[in-house]
Every structure is written in structure tokens, then in C-alpha cells.
Amino acid sequence: MTTPEGDGDGSAAGSDPSATESDPSTARSVPDRTVLEADGVVKRYQTGGETLTALKGIDLAIEPGEFLSVMGPSGSGKSTLLNLLGLLDTPTEGVVTLDGTDVTTFSDRERTDARKRTIGFVFQNFYLISTLTAVENVEVPRLLDRDPETRARARDLLQRVGLGDRLDHRPDQLSGGQKQRVAIARALVNEPRVVLADEPTGNLDRATGRTVLEQFREVCGEGVAVVAVTHDNVVTEYTDRDVTLVDGELFEGPFREVDRKMREGTLERPGGASPAAESASADLGPGQRKGDTDGSDP
Amino acid sequence: MIPDRLYRQFPTLLIARRNLTRTKARSALAMLGIVIGVLAIASLGLFGATLQQSVTGSLGGIGNELVVSPATEEGVESLTEADVREIRRVAGDASVVPIRQGAVQVRYRGESSRVAAYGMDNPGDSYAAAEGRIPDGFRSGVLVGASLADELGVRPGSSLTVGNRTYRVQAVLAAQQGFSTVNPDSGVVLPIRAVPGEGYSQVVVGADSGEEANATAVAIRAALNDREERVSIFELGDIVEQIGSAFQAVNLFLVGIGSISLLVAGVSILNVMLMSAIERREEIGVLRAVGYQKRDVLKIMLSEALLLGVVGGVVGAGLSVGGGLLISQLILGDALAALTLGNALYVVAAFGFAIVTSVLSGLYPAYKAANEEPVEALRS
Numbered sequence: 001m002t003t004p005e006g007d008g009d010g011s012a013a014g015s016d017p018s019a020t021e022s023d024p025s026t027a028r029s030v031p032d033r034t035v036l037e038a039d040g041v042v043k044r045y046q047t048g049g050e051t052l053t054a055l056k057g058i059d060l061a062i063e064p065g066e067f068l069s070v071m072g073p074s075g076s077g078k079s080t081l082l083n084l085l086g087l088l089d090t091p092t093e094g095v096v097t098l099d100g101t102d103v104t105t106f107s108d109r110e111r112t113d114a115r116k117r118t119i120g121f122v123f124q125n126f127y128l129i130s131t132l133t134a135v136e137n138v139e140v141p142r143l144l145d146r147d148p149e150t151r152a153r154a155r156d157l158l159q160r161v162g163l164g165d166r167l168d169h170r171p172d173q174l175s176g177g178q179k180q181r182v183a184i185a186r187a188l189v190n191e192p193r194v195v196l197a198d199e200p201t202g203n204l205d206r207a208t209g210r211t212v213l214e215q216f217r218e219v220c221g222e223g224v225a226v227v228a229v230t231h232d233n234v235v236t237e238y239t240d241r242d243v244t245l246v247d248g249e250l251f252e253g254p255f256r257e258v259d260r261k262m263r264e265g266t267l268e269r270p271g272g273a274s275p276a277a278e279s280a281s282a283d284l285g286p287g288q289r290k291g292d293t294d295g296s297d298p
Numbered sequence: 299m300i301p302d303r304l305y306r307q308f309p310t311l312l313i314a315r316r317n318l319t320r321t322k323a324r325s326a327l328a329m330l331g332i333v334i335g336v337l338a339i340a341s342l343g344l345f346g347a348t349l350q351q352s353v354t355g356s357l358g359g360i361g362n363e364l365v366v367s368p369a370t371e372e373g374v375e376s377l378t379e380a381d382v383r384e385i386r387r388v389a390g391d392a393s394v395v396p397i398r399q400g401a402v403q404v405r406y407r408g409e410s411s412r413v414a415a416y417g418m419d420n421p422g423d424s425y426a427a428a429e430g431r432i433p434d435g436f437r438s439g440v441l442v443g444a445s446l447a448d449e450l451g452v453r454p455g456s457s458l459t460v461g462n463r464t465y466r467v468q469a470v471l472a473a474q475q476g477f478s479t480v481n482p483d484s485g486v487v488l489p490i491r492a493v494p495g496e497g498y499s500q501v502v503v504g505a506d507s508g509e510e511a512n513a514t515a516v517a518i519r520a521a522l523n524d525r526e527e528r529v530s531i532f533e534l535g536d537i538v539e540q541i542g543s544a545f546q547a548v549n550l551f552l553v554g555i556g557s558i559s560l561l562v563a564g565v566s567i568l569n570v571m572l573m574s575a576i577e578r579r580e581e582i583g584v585l586r587a588v589g590y591q592k593r594d595v596l597k598i599m600l601s602e603a604l605l606l607g608v609v610g611g612v613v614g615a616g617l618s619v620g621g622g623l624l625i626s627q628l629i630l631g632d633a634l635a636a637l638t639l640g641n642a643l644y645v646v647a648a649f650g651f652a653i654v655t656s657v658l659s660g661l662y663p664a665y666k667a668a669n670e671e672p673v674e675a676l677r678s
Contacts, residue, residue: 079677088587088673109591116589123676127584131316141588143309190589 034061034097035118035193035225036085041094043080043248054080056248057094064193065223067216069235071255072245078229079198081245085227086119086196087111099193116141120187120224124199126179128171128186134158134178135167138185150189157185161215177208184215188224195219197228201235213238310594314601317574328563328570329610332656335560336614336648337621342556343644344622344636346549352629353541361538362511364503364531366518372527376497381522381529385501388517392505395424397480398490399499405459406450413446414485415460417493424502425482430454430469439468441487447471449484460486461494508535553644557651564655567606571599571663582667583675595668603660604653611652615645 043055054077062068062085072078083089084096087103088111095104103114120141128137136143138154158167161181163174171179180200187195197216201209209232216226217238228235233256236242242254251258251267261267305312318325366385368374382396398417403410418424421441422432428444431454440460442452447470452458456467465488474481480502503518505511515531522528575582582595619636622645626636 083673086587088676112586112589112591115587121584121587123584125580127580127676129313129316129581129584131320132313136312140585143313144590144594146307146309148306186588 033063035064035099036062036227037097038081038085038091039095039097041081041084041091041096043077043084043089044092054248055084055091058248058250060085060243060250062194062225062227064225065220066241067220067226067239068228069239069242069254070227070229070245071231071236071242071258073255076245077248078245082196082198082227082229085194086121087115116190118193120190120192120195122180122183122187122195122197122200124202126171126176126183126203128179128182130171133168133170134163134174134182137171137182138189140186141190154185154189157188158182161185162211175208176204177211180204180208180212181215184212184219188219192224194225194227197226197230199230199232200228201230201232206234209234310597310601311605313598314605317578317598317602318605321570321574324570324573325606328567328606329613331563331566332560332607332610332652333614333617335556335563335655336611336652337617338559339553339556339648339651340615340618340645341621341625342552343549343648344618344641345625346545346552347638347641347644348622348625348629348636350542350545350549351635353545354538355630361508361535362505363534364505364511364515364518365534366501366503366529366531367499368497369523369527369530371530374528376495376499377501377529378497382498382501384521385503385518388521389503389505389514392503392510392514393423395420395502395504396490396498397500397502398493398495398497399480400493400495402460402486402488402493404446404450404486406452406456409450411449414482415493416480416482416485416487417490418487419490421487424480425474425487426472427469428472430467432469432471436487436489438465438489440465440492441469441471441482442467443471443481443483443485443487444473445484446486458486460488460492463492465492508538511535556648560648560651560655563610563652564659567603567656567659568662570606571603571660572666574602575599575663575667578667579670579675582670583672586670586672587676592668596664599664599667600657600660603656603664607653607656610656611649614652615649618645618648 038058038060041055041058041060042053045052045054058081060081070078070081080089084091087096087098087106090096090104090106090111095102097103098114098118103111106114129140132140135151135154135158138157139150142150155164155167158164158181161184163178163181163185166174166178166182171182174182180203184195184200187197195216200212200216204212213235216228220226220240228239233254236254242252244251244253244255244258246258246262253261258267305315366377368377376398377396382394386394395418400415400417401412402415403412419436420434421436422434425432425441427441432441433439440458442450442458447453447467450458452467452470454467454469457464458467459465471482471487474483480500503511503514505514511533512535515533518529518531585595585598586592622636622641623633627633
């Protein structure tokens with residue numbers, strides 16, 4: 001239905017990966033350029049007269065093209081953080097900034113618009129619409145725009161994630177890994193600045209999980225930031241930076257490391273007495289790609 | 299390719315249609331409810347209208363007729379020649395048929411029975427013959443009503459004894475269709491003089507229209523009842539009007555009953571949509587997460603309800619038209635008589651009612667789905 005000429009227009013980030021992939025570090029050359037930022041974010045819930053503080057003052061800056069993992073035990077507030085970063089929820093205190101704009105005071109409609117423009121979601125359970133084909137599922141975020149180029153872009157994205165031969169399959173005709181790749185393609189269809197992934201490898205076997213992670217890496221190469229909330233240590237092999245949430249507090253480093261330091265008593269708490277400790281932890285920019293700490297893992 | 303293009307243009311319709319096909323049986327049942335509702339309203343309406351048409355059709359022109367009879371409560375036993383002349387004078391163009399009615403004993407081949415006899419001068423103006431011929435100047439012989447002829451087995455040419463005289467049967471009258479003021483089906487028509495009694499027992503005045511009949515009635519009253527009450531006038535137009543309004547009431551009642559079934563259909567749509575909204579909670583959460591506004595979700599859900607209503611309504615309307623044709627064929631003997639503007643209105647109204655019911659029923663589930671917080675919906 002779409003002419004081939006239509007492909008090139010208006011889809012720079014998606015259809016021409018090679019252009020940006022050649023130099024992924026350019027995105028990081030400007031240190032204070034952040035796409036998404038949490039500043040002193042606190043989230044409290046009222047449950048049965050009790051106040052539960054899910055997040056206790058989170059500072060986190062995400063830069064374009066960065067692959068960040070958020071780890072932590074169950075109930076540590078990972079999902080809450082992801083919802084706040086994804087503009088699905090608003091913090092009780094603190095500020096969430098998207099491209100320099102404070103989105104905390106946004107109305108539901110404005111937040112929805114901002115999500116559509118800037119954020120792509122990948123869910124653990126894929127959440128594909130079972131009645132739509134793969135390519136239609138990818139189109140979903142833009143389906144209501146009646147943009148004739150969306151179909152072509154959806155095809156391109158599916159081809160990119162290796163599902164060029166599964167375009168018209170329904171979700172029940174796809175394997176878990178294929179579904180997750182459709183979900184990734186869907187997250188990218190609106191050319192987001194940030195992709196937020198909730199346990200993206202949680203329902204996949206190891207090999208498939210790695211394929212998905214490689215795809216995320218590729219996405220990052222195009223200047224799109226990826227934030228993955230995960231339990232899966234394999235994820236850290238692909239990330240630029242890992243942070244760990246423990247009881248609503250954020251620590252720099254993957255969970256294993258944070259957990260070890262905790263047991264050794266050497267963990268420096270963020271926002272504690274020492275300002276140096278704070279800057280060295282969560283607020284730390286992603287300029288430093290992970291170093292030796294990962295290498296020490298078996 | 300056409301549906302594909304249509305869905306490109308109306309993407310909510312695509313999502314809505316796919317959602318409905320996901321639970322085919324459930325959607326089909328909800329639609330069936332609408333079909334039954336539309337069918338009930340439209341076909342009951344059509345049925346009532348056809349019945350009314352049939353009855354008013356058989357009443358024929360009696361709305362244009364007046365029956366002038368002597369005012370018996372004032373002691374007037376019969377109408378005189380002078381009364382008839384007066385009636386003729388004021389009636390103008392209207393036909394005036396004076397009738398002397400009595401009871402006579404008829405005998406044929408040993409069988410005897412007492413029947414009504416109608417004496418009149420020109421029965422050919424009022425009745426048609428099934429067999430034989432009605433003479434122009436009716437001076438002799440007898441005309442036998444269809445039922446009586448059947449009962450006695452007489453034919454034109456037979457000799458029938460009426461009272462103590464024997465008459466030649468000139469004709470057997472055609473069976474009377476529907477309702478008429480003077481119905482000789484089971485009686486005989488004789489020359490005036492042959493019927494015992496004096497003067498006339500009634501005068502039937504036939505005008506060209508109901509209004510004319512009314513005006514004539516006023517004129518006759520003015521002419522004959524001026525000084526004393528001589529005649530009473532029975533205006534059949536009143537009856538026709540009353541029958542008409544009775545039918546309208548019956549029709550309204552029937553359509554009301556039909557509406558209840560559509561209301562039930564609406565509840566079933568409400569149920570289906572509510573279940574669908576609950577089942578698809580997460581999916582709707584995803585839609586909201588990827589940038590669908592509340593009103594987009596609302597639109598999708600309402601499109602589903604609308605689609606159920608439109609498909610159910612179209613099928614129901616189609617069946618109603620078919621049913622209407624059938625009813626019309628059975629009652630009126632003419633299927634195409636159902637194709638009137640009034641009947642079309644019933645079908646259109648039923649269809650419209652179906653759409654409105656569906657959308658109204660979809661409103662609450664749609665509102666519920668649209669206002670679900672995506673965070674809540676996606677909490678697994």
C-alpha cells in the first residue's frame with residue numbers, strides 16, 4: 001500500500017540504523033545532556049491507613065543512547081521507578097524531567113502525549129494484542145494517526161528484529177522470543193528517545209534473551225536510551241551502567257555487587273552524610289562505561 | 299483491499315472488529331439480542347399496521363355512509379315517502395337507498411326458515427350478483443344472499459316460497475366483503491312491496507367522502523328533526539375513527555412490548571462490553587501506556603458497541619422487512635402492500651433505537667475502561 005519512496009521520509013532513527021550506529025559515543029559527548037531525569041523522587045502509597053514509601057528520594061539521570069539496568073530484589077520499588085520514568089505515574093515528591101521539561105505537573109492528557117512522543121515500553125508479558133497480526137501490533141502506538149507510512153515503518157522494524165517472515169502472524173503463532181521482538185519493534189515505532197523495559201528477558205530462555213539484549217544494544221547505538229528493570233544478571237553484560245534498588249534507595253552497580261558490599265558493610269548510602277558518596281553513586285553520569293567491576297565476575 | 303483501506307481510515311474500527319471476533323459466540327449472542335429486539339419492534343409495528351390496513355380496508359367506504367332510521371324512542375315507527383323525499387332533497391349528489399326491513403318465512407324443497415328480508419327498489423346499486431342477474435327495475439322475483447343460497451341450495455331460476463307466495467330466484471348475491479350496514483348474506487332481497495310493513499325502516503345515504511357524509515347528516519337533522527325528533531342518524535365515520543384510534547393504541551402497545559426486548563438486548567451488550575473491558579484490562583493498559591488517550595480507548599469501546607448495534611440492527615431490519623412482506627401476504631394477500639412509508643418508519647425507528655441502545659449500553663463499560671489507570675491495569 002505504501003510506495004517504496006515513502007520509507008525514507010520522517011523515520012530517520014528507525015530505518016537507517018547505520019548512520020548513527022557508526023558513532024554511538026557522539027550521544028555521550030555532551031555530558032549534561034539527559035533525556036530523562038529523576039530528581040529527589042519519592043513515592044508513597046497509602047495502604048489501609050499505613051503509608052508505604054516505595055521510593056525514598058531517587059536521583060537518576062539517563063542520557064541518550066545509554067543502556068541502563070535497574071536491578072534489585074522484589075518489592076524494592078523497581079516497577080514503581082519504571083512507572084515514574086515512563087510517565088505512567090507521578091511522584092509524591094521530587095521532579096521527573098523529560099528533555100529538560102518538568103513533567104510532574106502534567107495532566108493525564110499531556111503525560112499520555114509525552115509517552116507517545118518520547119517513550120517506548122517493553123513488558124515482561126509482551127502484552128501484544130492477540131487479535132492483531134505482528135505488523136499491526138507494531139503499528140498500534142501510531143494506528144490512530146492514520147499515517148500511511150506507519151505500515152512501512154512497522155515492516156522495517158520487524159525485519160530489523162529478524163521477523164520479516166512473520167509479519168502477518170498472530171501472537172499465538174509466535175514463540176516467546178518472537179513476541180518480545182515484536183514488542184521491541186512496537187516500542188520503537190514512534191521513534192522514542194527512551195525505551196523502558198520491564199523484565200525483558202524474564203519469560204525467555206537464555207539464548208533468546210541474549211538476542212533480545214543484543215537488539216537493545218543496537219537500539220542504544222541509535223541514540224535511544226534503554227532502561228531495563230531486571231532480575232537477570234545476563235542483562236548486565238550488555239548494559240552501559242547498572243543501578244540497584246534496595247528498599248527504595250538507589251545504589252550504583254549491579255545487584256550482586258551492591259548485595260556483597262551490603263553484607264561487608266562497605267556500602268555507601270546515597271544522599272547520606274557525605275556528598276561525595278552521593279555523587280559517586282546514583283547521580284553518577286553514564287560517561288564512564290562500566291569498568292573492571294564486571295570483569296571480576298566469574 | 300477495500301476493507302483494508304477502510305480500516306486504515308478508521309483504525310478504531312479495525313481494533314473494535316478484531317476484538318469482537320475474539321469472542322465470536324459472545325458477540326454473536328449480543329448481536330442476536332439486538333436482532334430480536336429490532337425484529338420485535340419492527341415486526342410488531344408492521345403487524346399492527348397491516349392489521350389496521352386490513353380492517354380499514356374491509357370497512358371500505360362505510361365511513362362515507364349514514365344510516366337514517368326512525369326515532370323509535372319518540373314513537374316514530376317508520377319513515378314515510380315524504381321523509382325519503384326530504385332526505386333526497388338535502389342529500390344532493392349522495393345516493394339514497396330507502397329500505398324496508400322485515401322478517402319472512404322462506405321455504406324451498408320442504409326446508410323452511412325464518413330470515414331477514416330487505417325491500418329495496420334498486421338492489422343493483424348496492425350489491426353484485428354471484429350468479430344470475432340483478433334486474434334494473436326490481437319489481438318481481440327474489441334475490442338470495444350468498445349464505446342462505448348455500449344453505450338452501452337454491453340457484454337462479456329456482457322457485458322460492460316467501461311467506462305464502464312463490465318467487466323466482468333472479469340472482470344469488472355475491473358474498474359481502476367485510477362490514478356493511480345492510481348485509482343480506484343470510485337473508486333475501488325483495489321488491490319493496492313484497493316486504494310486509496309500512497314505509498321504510500331505514501334509509502342508507504352514501505356520500506363521496508366522510509366530510510360530505512357529515513355535512514349531509516347535519517342537513518338531514520336540520521330538515522327532519524327541526525320541530526320534532528323524527529329520525530336518528532348513525533354516522534359510521536365515527537366508528538371508523540374509533541377503530542382507527544383503537545388500532546393506534548394497540549400498535550403503540552405492541553411496539554412498547556418490542557422495545558422491552560430491545561432494552562434487554564441493551565443489557566446484554568452492557569454485559570458483554572463490561573466483561574470485555576475487564577478481560578482486556580491489561581491490553582487497554584498497554585494502549586494507554588503507548589500513548590492512547592482516554593478518549594481513544596472510549597472510542598474503541600464505543601465502536602465495538604456500535605458495531606454490535608449496527609450489524610444486529612441491519613440483520614434485524616432485513617428480517618423485519620421480510621417478515622412484514624410475509625405478514626402482508628398472509629393478511630392482505632399482497633406482500634407489496636407492506637412497502638409503505640409508515641412501515642418504513644417502523645423499521646427505521648427500530649434500527650435507530652437499536653443503535654442508540656447499543657451505544658448507551660457501551661457507554662459505561664467504555665468509560666470504565668478509559669478511566670482505568672494504566673499503572674493499575676499493568677500491575678501483574
